[in-house]
Amino acid sequence: MVKSILTALLIVSFHISSYANPLKVGLVLDKGGKDDKSFNSAAYQGASKAEKDLKIDLKYVEATDTNAIENLHRSFARKNFDLIIGIGFAQKDAVKKVAAQFPQVKFAIVDGEVTAPNVRSLLFEEHEGSFLVGALAAMNSKSNSVGFVGGMDIPLIRRFAMGYAAGAKYVNPKINVSENYVGVTGEAWNNPAKAKELALAQYSKGADVIFVAAGASNTGVFDAAEEKKKFAIGVDSNQNWIKPGVILTSMMKAVDVAVYDTIKEAQAGKFTGGIVHFGLKNEGVNYTVDKYNEKLITPDMKKKVEEIKKKIIAGQIQVPDYYKKK
Amino acid sequence: MRRLLGFVIGLVVALLLTLFAGENPWHIFLILTKSAFGSMYDLGLTLSYTTPLIFCGLSVAIAFHAGLFNIGAEGQLTMAVVTAAAVGVLFPEVPFPLAPLVGFSAALLVGAFWGWIAGWLRAYRGSHEVIITIMLNFIAAGLASWFTLKVIPNPHSQNPETALVSANYMFKDYDLIARLFPDTPANASLGFAIVFALLMWIFLWKTTWGFELRAVGSNPEAAHRAGISEKKMQMLAMALAGALAGCVALSEVLGSAGQYRMGFSPDYGFIGIAVALLANNNPLGIIAAAFLMGALHKGASDLDLETSTITRDFSRIIQALIILGVAAQGYWEWMKKKKRRKN
Numbered sequence: 001m002v003k004s005i006l007t008a009l010l011i012v013s014f015h016i017s018s019y020a021n022p023l024k025v026g027l028v029l030d031k032g033g034k035d036d037k038s039f040n041s042a043a044y045q046g047a048s049k050a051e052k053d054l055k056i057d058l059k060y061v062e063a064t065d066t067n068a069i070e071n072l073h074r075s076f077a078r079k080n081f082d083l084i085i086g087i088g089f090a091q092k093d094a095v096k097k098v099a100a101q102f103p104q105v106k107f108a109i110v111d112g113e114v115t116a117p118n119v120r121s122l123l124f125e126e127h128e129g130s131f132l133v134g135a136l137a138a139m140n141s142k143s144n145s146v147g148f149v150g151g152m153d154i155p156l157i158r159r160f161a162m163g164y165a166a167g168a169k170y171v172n173p174k175i176n177v178s179e180n181y182v183g184v185t186g187e188a189w190n191n192p193a194k195a196k197e198l199a200l201a202q203y204s205k206g207a208d209v210i211f212v213a214a215g216a217s218n219t220g221v222f223d224a225a226e227e228k229k230k231f232a233i234g235v236d237s238n239q240n241w242i243k244p245g246v247i248l249t250s251m252m253k254a255v256d257v258a259v260y261d262t263i264k265e266a267q268a269g270k271f272t273g274g275i276v277h278f279g280l281k282n283e284g285v286n287y288t289v290d291k292y293n294e295k296l297i298t299p300d301m302k303k304k305v306e307e308i309k310k311k312i313i314a315g316q317i318q319v320p321d322y323y324k325k326k
Numbered sequence: 327m328r329r330l331l332g333f334v335i336g337l338v339v340a341l342l343l344t345l346f347a348g349e350n351p352w353h354i355f356l357i358l359t360k361s362a363f364g365s366m367y368d369l370g371l372t373l374s375y376t377t378p379l380i381f382c383g384l385s386v387a388i389a390f391h392a393g394l395f396n397i398g399a400e401g402q403l404t405m406a407v408v409t410a411a412a413v414g415v416l417f418p419e420v421p422f423p424l425a426p427l428v429g430f431s432a433a434l435l436v437g438a439f440w441g442w443i444a445g446w447l448r449a450y451r452g453s454h455e456v457i458i459t460i461m462l463n464f465i466a467a468g469l470a471s472w473f474t475l476k477v478i479p480n481p482h483s484q485n486p487e488t489a490l491v492s493a494n495y496m497f498k499d500y501d502l503i504a505r506l507f508p509d510t511p512a513n514a515s516l517g518f519a520i521v522f523a524l525l526m527w528i529f530l531w532k533t534t535w536g537f538e539l540r541a542v543g544s545n546p547e548a549a550h551r552a553g554i555s556e557k558k559m560q561m562l563a564m565a566l567a568g569a570l571a572g573c574v575a576l577s578e579v580l581g582s583a584g585q586y587r588m589g590f591s592p593d594y595g596f597i598g599i600a601v602a603l604l605a606n607n608n609p610l611g612i613i614a615a616a617f618l619m620g621a622l623h624k625g626a627s628d629l630d631l632e633t634s635t636i637t638r639d640f641s642r643i644i645q646a647l648i649i650l651g652v653a654a655q656g657y658w659e660w661m662k663k664k665k666r667r668k669n
Contacts, residue, residue, distance in 0.1 A: 026631075061630040064638065066485070066589040067511070068627070071371060074509065075631060078367070089484050101509070154484040184475050185486050185588050 023083065023267045025050070026076035027060035027259075028069065030088030032189045034060065036216035039236040039255065043087045043110065046256030050263040063091075066186070070094035077102040083266045085259060086110070089156055090186070095119060106271050108262045110255055111156060113275060121275045122258040126156070126251075127163030128312055129285030130211070131319045133233050133251045134167025135308050136287060137209040138175050139301045140231060140248055141168075145176040147202035149195055149221050151214030152188040153181040159322035160213045160235070160251070166320050170308070178202050182217050192220030199224035199232070209233065209248060222246060231296075240292040248296050250288045254278060281313050329606060329652050333618070336651030340644040347635040354629070354636065361628035362621035370507025373516055376620035377577040378403070378591070380519035382598025383605065383612040384526055385441075385570035389455075390607045391530060392563030393543035398444060398459025399571040400595025401466030406437035406572030408470045410579040411586040414491025415478045425494040426580050433579075437572020438565040440466065445564025449557035455564065463595075471588055480585065487587040496584055504581070513581030515573070519613075522573065526609040539563055571595060592623065600649055606656075619645070 027047045034044040044060060051058040059076075063069045069086075073094050076084045085108045086095045092112030099107045099119045108120045115121075137146045146168050150157040165177040180198045182188040195217035199210050203224060211233040212221040218234060222243045225232035234240065234250035258278060265271050278284020287305065289297050311317045341351040362372050382399045389396035410433040420428055444462060447453040471486065478488045501514045530536040541549040542559040550556055578590060601619050605611030626641030 059631050061638075065592040066487075066587045067583070068592070071627070074367075075628065079631060093483065093485070152486075156484060185471055187589075 023054070023056040023263070024079075024081040025056050025058050025263055025266075026073075026081040026084040027058065028072050028076070028084065028086045028091060029060060029062045030090060030189070030215075031063060031186045032215040033062045036189070036218075037237060037239060037242060038215050038218055038234070039253070040087060040215070042237045042253065042255035043085070043259050045237075046259030047085070047263065049256070050260050054264060054267055056263060056267060066090070070097060073098040073107075074101075077105045082106060083108065083263060083271070085262065086112070087255070088112075089154070106266055108259075110258065115275075117273045119273050120262060120271070122255075122262065123275060123277050124253045124255075124258075124284055125277060125279035126160050126253065126285060127166075127319050127321050128280045129251045129253065129287065130160045130163030130213075131167035131170070131312065131317075132280075132287045132305055132309060133211055133249055134164035134169075135171045135305055136167075136249055136297070136301060137164070137211060137231075137233060138168040138171035139304065140296070141172075141175065141207075141209050143206045143208045144172070144174065145178070145206040145208065147178045147199070147207035147210040148180070149198050149202070149210055149212045149214060150179070150181040151183075151195075151217055152186065153184050155322055157181070157213055160211075162320050162322045162325075164211050167308075170317070171304075176206070178205065178207055182214050189215035189217060192217050192223070194220070196220030196224045200228070203228045203230050211235070211251070213251075238288045238290065240288060240290055244292040245296070247293060249293055252286050252288050254284050254286070258284070280309055329604060329611075329655065332652035332655030333604065333648055334651075335655075336648035337644060339651070340640075340647040343643065344636060344640075349633055349635060354633070357628060357632045358622070358625035361632075362625035366507055367510060368624065370510030370512040372617075372621045372624040373503075373507065374511040374513070374577070374582070374620075375623045376617045377512075377516045377519050377581075378574045378594045379597055379601050379616035379619050380516075380523060380613055381570055381573040381577075382594045383601030383616050384523060384609060385567040385595075386598050386602035387605070387607040387609065387612060388526060388530075388539075388570060389563050389567040390602060391543045392539050392559055393546065394445070394448065394455050394560060394563055394567075396441070396444075396459055396564065396567045396571075397456055397599070398441065398462050398595070399567070399598050400591065400593065401459065401463035402437045402440045402568040402571035403574040403591065403595055404463075404466045404470045405440045406433035406568075406575040407578050407590075408473055408488070408586050409433045409436040409572075410495075410575035411488040411491055412473065412478060414495040414579065414584070415489045418492030418494070420492075420494060422494045425492070426497055429491070429495050429580055430576055433572050433575035434569045437575075438569035441568020441571070442561055442565040445561035448564070449560045470586070474586060474588060485587065486589075488585045490584045491579060495580055497580060501581065511577075511582035513577060515577035515581045518573065518576055519616075522570065523609040523613050526570075530609070535562070571598070597623070597645070600645055603649055604652055 029040045032040045061072050083106045087110050089111045095109045096114045099116050110122045113121045148161045168175050182194050199221040209231040212218045213235040221232050225246045231248040233248050236253045239250045240247050344351050344354045385399045386396050410429045413429045413432045444455045444458040447458050448455045474488050480487045480489045504513045538554045539559050601615045604615040626638045629636045
């Protein structure tokens with residue numbers, strides 16, 4: 001009896017506290033989870049910043065199995081969330097299906113293209129940012145050989161690899177670029193041990209800088225770099241802090257900014273559907289310099305890479321895009 | 327029914343644990359129930375988890391009855407689901423009523439074969455089925471991902487999944503259960519699961535083969551002296567176990583998704599072990615146990631949304647405590663019996 005009264009009180013108090021009607025935002029993260037220090041972390045940071053600054057009501061979930069993604073989006077929509085954000089290409093089909101059934105709910109998806117009036121697709125020009133870190137890798141390399149370790153072997157990650165190799169070859173046409181992938185399934189984002197093995201193999205074959213785009217598997221490559229006293233390049237978030245002195249730079253994808261801005265616009269009633277591109281032009285992708293790596297990037301390197309950046313933005317350098325290669 | 331007490335104790339202990347996270351256990355219980363049965367949509371999802379759990383529970387149980395421990399349901403169902411998807415993609419012209427039948431039979435055969443390997447190795451080589459089935463799980467996962475990505479990948483997606491099977495293979499329009507629960511993967515295979523549970527009960531307790539299988543399980547020596555072939559029964563039990571796990575192809579490919587998506591299973595094969603234990607390997611009890619486990623799985627999925635401290639993984643804690651509760655109760659009853667015998 002006491003328990004049920006308590007419950008009733010609890011439910012009532014919950015309703016009162018939520019009476020102010022803040023914007024309800026649901027965030028569906030990919031398999032790496034919010035602590036991958038990379039892609040999903042960036043999205044989570046953007047959303048939690050919005051929670052603090054904009055006083056929205058944020059709930060996040062992580063997709064544990066493939067079939068759960070659609071159910072998660074649908075449960076958010078059924079619980080009258082105002083904005084639902086899917087993180088990662090794997091959620092494209094789920095967002096497409098659920099968005100069609102709930103036209104009054106706003107959706108956003110990162111790394112997937114869905115055309116519907118209530119869906120905003122947040123797409124990043126990964127090849128442009130990768131070109132820059134490829135150039136930096138080549139400038140830093142003394143062995144004339146650099147490497148790439150991708151997470152799951154899919155076109156999205158090959159886009160990183162292609163831009164990276166092109167950037168390295170732009171600086172040094174004779175450089176050798178090796179390329180490996182952790183796996184072919186979603187587990188690849190979460191397998192640091194395998195990523196470390198691949199990195200060790202590439203280092204022992206002579207590479208001295210490795211760019212890694214593998215979500216939570218990244219830490220394996222950083223460990224290998226520290227062990228062999230070589231360099232690694234992080235991805236998605238600014239990962240320089242994880243191993244200062246070892247991580248040359250990070251190819252940052254401003255997923256946090258994209259998520260934050262989408263929430264902000266939804267709250268202001270300015271949400272629009274359609275595709276938004278994030279490239280070098282609007283700082284959606286970039287290389288990072290901060291106190292953890294400023295000693296690694298010499299002024300000369302910085303000058304050169306800024307020049308390249310300007311040329312890409314001006315269209316003087318055409319960065320090859322894996323999506324357009326058929 | 328006798329096991330219900332252990333179940334309730336396990337659940338209560340698990341709920342009390344939420345006190346440590348600063349939650350009200352009764353509130354958590356309400357969320358679990360509401361999220362599992364609150365609407366036709368929620369119930370549909372619960373039932374869609376129940377169906378594969380019935381199949382996997384039956385698979386583990388039939389091996390238990392022959393004295394074997396089948397940890398390989400996960401691999402068996404993976405092989406069967408890929409097979410059903412492959413048949414559906416590679417032979418799109420087969421006409422409707424025949425097509426699901428062909429797909430299903432192929433899945434059953436491959437599932438049975440995958441189980442039989444472990445049975446054969448056990449019978450003729452003396453290899454332990456636990457180790458063999460665990461290793462076969464890895465082989466199945468490897469084969470499945472190779473086949474999915476290299477032979478029949480979905481050309482329209484970056485996701486690791488097979489192409490969609492031809493529409494002839496799906497029983498969508500004829501599926502009365504799916505009509506009851508729109509927007510959920512619940513489908514007619516629930517009916518098949520219940521029928522299979524009944525058939526298994528009849529097989530085990532009303533047929534000679536069923537008797538022989540149970541005899542080998544309860545006392546191999548006596549069975550041997552009575553002229554029952556232990557080897558034959560071990561192979562039969564594992565093949566049947568594989569076929570039953572393979573039935574998941576029915577609910578996953580032919581009933582709902584129409585394709586094999588890597589990572590679709592939240593470890594059905596392993597939760598199936600819990601289901602079989604909970605039901606004491608009784609085929610009819612498995613229906614109820616699978617429903618409870620399905621409800622738990624679905625119910626816990628809303629914990630993420632409704633509370634700020636407890637996540638969906640809490641369902642694993644509840645599951646573990648329920649199994650401990652049931653096991654403790656079984657042990658307690660066994661001790662009581664032993665004491666009585668002494669007196």
